[in-house]
Amino acid sequence: MAKVLVSDPIDQVGIDILSQVAQVDVKTKLPPEELIKIIPEYDALMLRSETKVTKEVVEAGTNLKIIGRAGVGVDNIDVPAATRQGIVVVNSPEGNTIAAAEHALAMMLSLSRHIPDANLSIKENKWDRKRFIGTEVYKKTLGVVGLGKIGSHVASVGKALGMKLLAYDPFISKERADQLGCTLVDLDLLFSEADYITLHIPKTQETAHLINREALAKMKPTVRIINCARGGVIDEDALAEFLAAGKIGGAALDVFEQEPLGESKLRELTNIILTPHLGASTAEAQVNVAIDVAEQIRDVLLGLPARSAVNIPGLTPDVMEKLRPYLQLAETLGNLVAQLAGGRIEQLTIRLQGDLASNETQPIVVAAIKGLLSQALRERVNYVNAAIEAKERGIRIIETKDASVRGYSGSLHLEAKGSMGEHSVTGALLGNGEIRITDLDEFPINVPPSNYMLFTLHRDMPGIIGKIGSLLGSFNVNIASMQVGRKIVRGDAVMALSLDDPLPEGILSEITKVAGIRDAYTVKL
Numbered sequence: 001m002a003k004v005l006v007s008d009p010i011d012q013v014g015i016d017i018l019s020q021v022a023q024v025d026v027k028t029k030l031p032p033e034e035l036i037k038i039i040p041e042y043d044a045l046m047l048r049s050e051t052k053v054t055k056e057v058v059e060a061g062t063n064l065k066i067i068g069r070a071g072v073g074v075d076n077i078d079v080p081a082a083t084r085q086g087i088v089v090v091n092s093p094e095g096n097t098i099a100a101a102e103h104a105l106a107m108m109l110s111l112s113r114h115i116p117d118a119n120l121s122i123k124e125n126k127w128d129r130k131r132f133i134g135t136e137v138y139k140k141t142l143g144v145v146g147l148g149k150i151g152s153h154v155a156s157v158g159k160a161l162g163m164k165l166l167a168y169d170p171f172i173s174k175e176r177a178d179q180l181g182c183t184l185v186d187l188d189l190l191f192s193e194a195d196y197i198t199l200h201i202p203k204t205q206e207t208a209h210l211i212n213r214e215a216l217a218k219m220k221p222t223v224r225i226i227n228c229a230r231g232g233v234i235d236e237d238a239l240a241e242f243l244a245a246g247k248i249g250g251a252a253l254d255v256f257e258q259e260p261l262g263e264s265k266l267r268e269l270t271n272i273i274l275t276p277h278l279g280a281s282t283a284e285a286q287v288n289v290a291i292d293v294a295e296q297i298r299d300v301l302l303g304l305p306a307r308s309a310v311n312i313p314g315l316t317p318d319v320m321e322k323l324r325p326y327l328q329l330a331e332t333l334g335n336l337v338a339q340l341a342g343g344r345i346e347q348l349t350i351r352l353q354g355d356l357a358s359n360e361t362q363p364i365v366v367a368a369i370k371g372l373l374s375q376a377l378r379e380r381v382n383y384v385n386a387a388i389e390a391k392e393r394g395i396r397i398i399e400t401k402d403a404s405v406r407g408y409s410g411s412l413h414l415e416a417k418g419s420m421g422e423h424s425v426t427g428a429l430l431g432n433g434e435i436r437i438t439d440l441d442e443f444p445i446n447v448p449p450s451n452y453m454l455f456t457l458h459r460d461m462p463g464i465i466g467k468i469g470s471l472l473g474s475f476n477v478n479i480a481s482m483q484v485g486r487k488i489v490r491g492d493a494v495m496a497l498s499l500d501d502p503l504p505e506g507i508l509s510e511i512t513k514v515a516g517i518r519d520a521y522t523v524k525l
């Protein structure tokens with residue numbers, strides 16, 4: 001039975017789903033060395049933001065098939081390392097959207113009305129009303145940095161509160177911003193105009209310390225900054241400095257450069273609200289993300305695709321279902337052409353023809369690469385790491401499309417160039433989804449792939465087919481089907497044989513000794 005490690009607290013509903021297919025061990029707050037020690041036992045890892053899945057953890061996870069993040073941000077996971085190792089990384093892109101947006105809005109209103117300090121004060125037996133005079137958000141300007149799922153919801157509620165909305169997101173269209181009632185502006189304008197700035201961006205190289213001294217200096221002295229996105233998007237030292245000097249009005253932080261927050265000047269400031277990464281911590285969000293991610297882990301352990309894999313772009317279950325026969329075709333042809341070419345492959349050209357050219361092509365290309373590399377890497381290559389493995393091996397991948405129809409409504413042509421020469425194959429699907437190899441090194445044939453195959457390049461002359469048949473017979477190899485393809489009579493030809501049995505050692509050299517045979521290739525599909 002598969003084993004799943006749950007290394008951060010998740011809702012029981014997720015554990016119940018995982019338990020349908022696996023032994024589930026819940027071990028939270030594991031020290032890094034302990035995680036590295038036990039991870040080799042597990043097929044899957046499910047976590048939130050507390051577990052750090054470093055390169056060392058990934059590399060130790062030799063049995064891992066999937067890492068599931070019960071939430072959005074995957075910045076605590078070394079995704080490139082997982083990708084290289086063929087481990088699917090999934091998240092729950094929408095499960096906690098509302099929770100995080102509501103937390104940001106709660107922070108904004110708490111800042112405006114001093115709710116945390118007023119609460120503390122009354123609990124200290126005071127009745128201080130003067131100290132806590134607030135400001136209204138109505139008619140104030142809210143600057144939303146990152147107008148994605150959470151940013152959009154915050155904007156919509158901000159609109160309903162009567163706020164004027166500015167947004168900065170270089171990847172969002174003006175139409176989408178208009179729909180939300182936001183004016184798209186550049187960052188400098190947002191910094192200088194906003195009364196409230198709320199951050200809803202991932203932490204990337206571009207967004208690290210986006211809010212630094214320079215940015216803070218452009219803001220109004222009354223501005224209030226809310227960060228419920230990621231620590232490190234704000235330079236905490238700079239923020240503390242500006243808050244202490246009264247150069248900005250206030251801040252509310254849910255996320256920090258180091259979590260848990262250790263010694264920090266932020267704790268000493270009065271015009272700041274701090275929460276311990278609670279954005280996603282609602283009962284509803286925790287049920288949503290637990291179901292979303294546990295279902296994906298269950299599916300992947302059952303050999304099914306994941307719906308929100310962050311490292312298999314484009315290959316959702318819907319696409320997988322639609323493209324399944326073509327993926328099979330591409331993988332088979334990739335495997336075939338790699339065996340024909342032999343040796344080290346330097347370049348793979350993939351031509352998608354007819355209907356295939358109009359389909360989503362990226363998964364088909366990945367499937368062809370997976371097939372190509374399966375000779376060298378066996379089960380170590382999968383849809384996650386195929387492209388990166390090809391790149392690391394210096395294999396150039398060229399994808400071309402040709403919408404014209406050649407015989408079949410859709411066909412796929414692969415050409416592999418390598419240290420031992422160049423070979424090409426074409427294949428297509430019949431109406432019932434069966435695969436046909438329709439072309440080999442530009443010779444027309446029409447054979448289904450089979451487990452054991454023999455291909456020859458020979459001179460088209462009488463007697464040759466009989467000789468090959470007798471030779472295979474003498475080695476007790478049964479021929480299931482045979483076909484010859486040629487371009488001109490008595491010119492060169494190819495022969496494709498499907499065999500019931502594997503070819504014994506040594507038979508290939510006997511075949512190439514037959515007069516008229518130029519080359520012979522055995523293939524196992």
Ligand SMILES: NC(=O)C1=CN([C@@H]2O[C@H](COP(=O)(O)OP(=O)(O)OC[C@H]3O[C@@H](n4cnc5c(N)ncnc54)[C@H](O)[C@@H]3O)[C@@H](O)[C@H]2O)C=CC1
Pocket residue numbers: 071072073074093096097100145146147148149150151168169170171172200201202203204206207228229230254255277278279280281
């Ligand atoms: N505090 C918490 O507990 C939670 C935090 N989060 C965090 O909130 C953030 C946003 O999450 P979602 O809205 O779900 O993600 P999303 O992917 O829907 O939205 C992110 C937006 O940021 C934009 N963006 C990317 N780079 C940018 C840049 N350099 N400048 C401006 N915009 C940029 C993208 O175009 C996108 O529209 C993530 O970092 C996520 O990890 C999410 C859930 C809970």
Ligand SMILES: O=C(O)C(=O)COP(=O)(O)O
Pocket residue numbers: 048049050070071072073074096277278279280281
């Ligand atoms: O989903 C996210 O990106 C979050 O930051 C939520 O983190 P958590 O699952 O609460 O540790």
